[in-house]
Amino acid sequence: MPDDILIEKIFNNDKRAVSRAISIIESGNSNSTELLKDLHKKIGGAYRIGITGPPGAGKSTLTNQLTKYYRSLNKKVGIIAVDPTSPFTGGALLGDRVRMSEIGSDPGVFIRSMATRGSLGGLSKKTIDAADVLDAAGYDFIIFETVGVGQSELDVAKAADTTVVVLVPESGDSIQAMKAGLMEIADFFVLNKSDRPGSESAMVALKTILMLRDHTEKSWMPNILKSVASENTGTKEIADEIEKHRDYLQKSGLLKLKRESNYKIRIKEIVEHLLKNELWAKERAESLEASLSQVVEGETSPYQIAEKLFNNFKSSVNQ
Amino acid sequence: MPDDILIEKIFNNDKRAVSRAISIIESGNSNSTELLKDLHKKIGGAYRIGITGPPGAGKSTLTNQLTKYYRSLNKKVGIIAVDPTSPFTGGALLGDRVRMSEIGSDPGVFIRSMATRGSLGGLSKKTIDAADVLDAAGYDFIIFETVGVGQSELDVAKAADTTVVVLVPESGDSIQAMKAGLMEIADFFVLNKSDRPGSESAMVALKTILMLRDHTEKSWMPNILKSVASENTGTKEIADEIEKHRDYLQKSGLLKLKRESNYKIRIKEIVEHLLKNELWAKERAESLEASLSQVVEGETSPYQIAEKLFNNFKSSVNQ
Numbered sequence: 001m002p003d004d005i006l007i008e009k010i011f012n013n014d015k016r017a018v019s020r021a022i023s024i025i026e027s028g029n030s031n032s033t034e035l036l037k038d039l040h041k042k043i044g045g046a047y048r049i050g051i052t053g054p055p056g057a058g059k060s061t062l063t064n065q066l067t068k069y070y071r072s073l074n075k076k077v078g079i080i081a082v083d084p085t086s087p088f089t090g091g092a093l094l095g096d097r098v099r100m101s102e103i104g105s106d107p108g109v110f111i112r113s114m115a116t117r118g119s120l121g122g123l124s125k126k127t128i129d130a131a132d133v134l135d136a137a138g139y140d141f142i143i144f145e146t147v148g149v150g151q152s153e154l155d156v157a158k159a160a161d162t163t164v165v166v167l168v169p170e171s172g173d174s175i176q177a178m179k180a181g182l183m184e185i186a187d188f189f190v191l192n193k194s195d196r197p198g199s200e201s202a203m204v205a206l207k208t209i210l211m212l213r214d215h216t217e218k219s220w221m222p223n224i225l226k227s228v229a230s231e232n233t234g235t236k237e238i239a240d241e242i243e244k245h246r247d248y249l250q251k252s253g254l255l256k257l258k259r260e261s262n263y264k265i266r267i268k269e270i271v272e273h274l275l276k277n278e279l280w281a282k283e284r285a286e287s288l289e290a291s292l293s294q295v296v297e298g299e300t301s302p303y304q305i306a307e308k309l310f311n312n313f314k315s316s317v318n319q
Numbered sequence: 320m321p322d323d324i325l326i327e328k329i330f331n332n333d334k335r336a337v338s339r340a341i342s343i344i345e346s347g348n349s350n351s352t353e354l355l356k357d358l359h360k361k362i363g364g365a366y367r368i369g370i371t372g373p374p375g376a377g378k379s380t381l382t383n384q385l386t387k388y389y390r391s392l393n394k395k396v397g398i399i400a401v402d403p404t405s406p407f408t409g410g411a412l413l414g415d416r417v418r419m420s421e422i423g424s425d426p427g428v429f430i431r432s433m434a435t436r437g438s439l440g441g442l443s444k445k446t447i448d449a450a451d452v453l454d455a456a457g458y459d460f461i462i463f464e465t466v467g468v469g470q471s472e473l474d475v476a477k478a479a480d481t482t483v484v485v486l487v488p489e490s491g492d493s494i495q496a497m498k499a500g501l502m503e504i505a506d507f508f509v510l511n512k513s514d515r516p517g518s519e520s521a522m523v524a525l526k527t528i529l530m531l532r533d534h535t536e537k538s539w540m541p542n543i544l545k546s547v548a549s550e551n552t553g554t555k556e557i558a559d560e561i562e563k564h565r566d567y568l569q570k571s572g573l574l575k576l577k578r579e580s581n582y583k584i585r586i587k588e589i590v591e592h593l594l595k596n597e598l599w600a601k602e603r604a605e606s607l608e609a610s611l612s613q614v615v616e617g618e619t620s621p622y623q624i625a626e627k628l629f630n631n632f633k634s635s636v637n638q
Contacts, residue, residue: 033622040620055494175374260611263621267607267614268599270625275594275632280587288586292579295586301359302582303352306589313594317636 003031007038013076013137015110021133022112025126036129039136044259046078046135047246050144050160052182057166058192061229062238063145067103069235070141076108078134082127082146082156110134124155125269128262131159158185159262161255162245164238168193169202175209183209186222187245190238194226220248279313287312322350326357332395332456334429340452341431344445355448358455363578365397365454366565369463369479371501376485377511380548381557382464386422388554389460395427397453401446401465401475429453443474444588447581450478477504478581480574481564483557487512488521494528502528505541506564509557513545539567598632606631 009017021039025032051059051066060081067077103109114127131142146156157163165186189210191202206224225241227234249255280288291305328336340358344351370378370385379400386396422428433446450461465475476482484505508529510521525543544560546553568574599607610624 037620037622040614040622041617044615044617256612256615259615263611263614264607267610267621267625267628270621271598271628271632272591272595274625274629275598276591279590279594288583291586292582293575295359295582296363296575296578298360298363301356302586302589303356303359306586306593309586309590310593313590314636317633 003035003038007035010039010133010137011042013139015107018110018133018137019112022130025129025133026114028126032129036132039132042136042138043132044135046131046139046142047162047242048131048135048142048144048160049242050146050157050163050185051166052144052146052154052157052163052185053166053192054168055147057168058229059145059147059166062166062190062192062227062235063143064102065229065232065235066143066239067109068232069239071103071106071108074108075140076110076138078110078131078137078139078142079112080127080130080134080142080144081111081113082144110137110139124159125266125273127156128159128266154181154185155265159265161249161258162187162242164188164190164242166190166192167202167206169196169199175205187220188223188225188241190225190227190234192227192229194234195228195231199226219252220245278317279309284309284312322354322357326354329358329452329456330361332458334426337429337452337456338431341449344448344452345433347445351448355451358451361455361457362451363454365450365458365461366481366561367450367454367461367463367479368561369465369476369482369504370485371463371465371473371476371482371504372485372511373487374466376487377548378464378466378485381485381509381511381546381554382462383421384548384551384554385462385558386428387551388558390422390425390427393427394459395429395457397429397450397456397458397461398431399446399449399453399461399463400430400432401463429456429458443478444585444592446475447478447585473500473504474584478584480568480577481506481561483507483509483561485509485511486521486525488515488518494524506539507542507544507560509544509546509553511546511548513553514547514550518545538571539564597636598628603628603631 006017006021010021021035024035049066051063053059063079063081067079070077104111112130114130127144131144134142144156144160163185165182165188167189169191189206191199191206203224203226210222210224223241225234225237227238229235246255249258288305288309291300291308294300295302295305325336325340329340340354343354368385370382372378382398382400386398389396423430431449433449446463450463453461463475463479482504484501484507486508488510508525510518510525522543522545529541529543542560544553544556546557548554565574568577607624607628610619610627613619614621614624
């Protein structure tokens with residue numbers, strides 16, 4: 001369908017059009033840029049929630065419960081699940097099927113899984129672009145569900161307005177989460193599966209680590225909530241905490257600043273992506289390839305080759 | 320000291336000069352580029368080993384045992400430990416102290432810890448540059464010890480000639496390792512702490528996953544070795560497997576190809592780094608900053624701003 005019809009359909013939340021638009025974005029062809037430009041004027045209404053944590057913490061179950069809760073308030077929910085799974089596991093597919101049977105048929109819910117298929121490059125960019133489509137389509141909440149392992153996944157989680165880190169009461173879980181950089185990005189924590197043994201000591205460990213966190217200049221103190229997502233315990237409390245954080249961001253003016261800062265990261269990525277495409281055009285890629293043997297033999301250094309390529313690029317541009 | 324004296328001292332394996340050179344690299348100033356160019360002609364003699372795996376797998380203990388074994392053969396060993404720990408944990412420091420008391424005083428061993436201090440950017444580049452210093456200083460083996468979480472850490476592990484993935488017999492460990500992308504980079508596996516219960520089923524799980532791995536075009540089948548590093552069990556077998564893999568790489572010609580491919584990644588990074596520095600020069604960074612408010616308000620899209628900046632860069636270059 002022509003682009004203006006596609007865009008009109010997206011604005012009317014036609015699910016097939018939304019799905020098609022995200023596929024265009026995933027393919028990364030030039031149409032996606034034009035599409036995103038056209039959609040941008042309708043963007044900003046959706047509230048973006050990042051749900052992250054280690055594998056097995058119950059992120060999907062919690063996302064589903066939260067979605068059902070929002071639907072009970074008649075809010076529309078878009079879910080983007082990022083799965084860094086290797087191509088041969090099929091983990092993403094399995095999780096999707098369970099999810100689809102629960103909430104997938106609801107017209108007010110849109111679910112999309114974006115797998116990295118081995119390569120992490122450009123994932124966060126495409127994921128956030130996909131969220132823009134859902135935003136323009138009028139979804140009230142967009143949930144990014146990502147496993148908290150790896151820089152790209154953290155980037156996605158950080159791109160949300162409110163980031164929720166889900167942990168389980170297992171020994172060392174909070175330490176690992178901290179090492180993976182999850183502590184710094186959490187607006188609040190959910191200790192899921194809190195009916196398990198070890199829940200109290202996990203709370204203590206988590207509180208201790210939170211106290212070590214640098215709180216200067218911050219008027220928001222991350223809370224720790226308990227839940228048992230599989231029994232739908234704690235869901236309303238989580239939604240309330242998200243609302244509390246949203247309120248805090250709006251009243252303090254931080255929401256606008258946070259979104260500006262996210263756009264800044266994103267614009268930089270887009271420019272660098274454009275530049276790399278031009279940088280590694282055929283002849284320079286070939287020149288690089290041809291130099292590698294000399295570098296291994298010690299005849300010239302990587303830095304000398306890099307400077308040569310850099311200067312070649314500069315002199316080729318703008319001619 | 321002047322650069323030529325520093326370089327002379329590095330070639331003579333003066334530990335203080337080596338340490339100083341790595342500090343210059345960490346600081347990232349312009350001297351580091353000149354230094355690395357000068358060192359390059361003496362590079363290529365060291366064999367690079369990556370030791371990676373989840374936190375708590377015993378990577379440090381295993382690195383220490385392997386180092387002691389190589390020392391018994393009168394080989395010099397340089398260790399670069401990459402720790403993605405948050406600034407407030409001090410985990411890297413603690414591990415270092417244990418290590419220093421064991422092998423740190425040996426004149427044939429050099430140990431350096433490189434912490435990411437919150438930001439992962441440029442880590443792999445600096446780590447590999449530091450390895451070049453050790454290579455030029457005449458170390459026979461360079462061990463990269465990195466936690467197998469996050470893209471940068473994987474990049475470091477992949478930059479080695481032989482990559483060893485260390486796991487422990489805990490339920491789901493091999494699944495998580497696979498999800499984190501460790502399966503694809505392993506030249507062989509070490510199941511450490513193999514005296515623990517669950518060791519046999521962990522072996523079965525690991526073998527099953529290995530069978531799923533894509534082995535087309537590969538004549539090297541990753542082995543699974545057992546060890547109890549804390550009791551120095553299995554160390555010689557690991558060293559032998561490394562030697563076997565080295566031999567395979569050399570005889571097949573793959574060592575040169577692997578090193579070429581690593582240099583290619585590295586040169587690209589250097590060029591892109593140079594370009595980004597010029598791209599985000601003061602005036603363009605300011606122009607980006609000034610546009611953010613309009614983007615949040617929906618007046619213009621990130622893609623439009625990105626194109627403007629890209630074109631501005633192209634017209635400013637080569638004038």
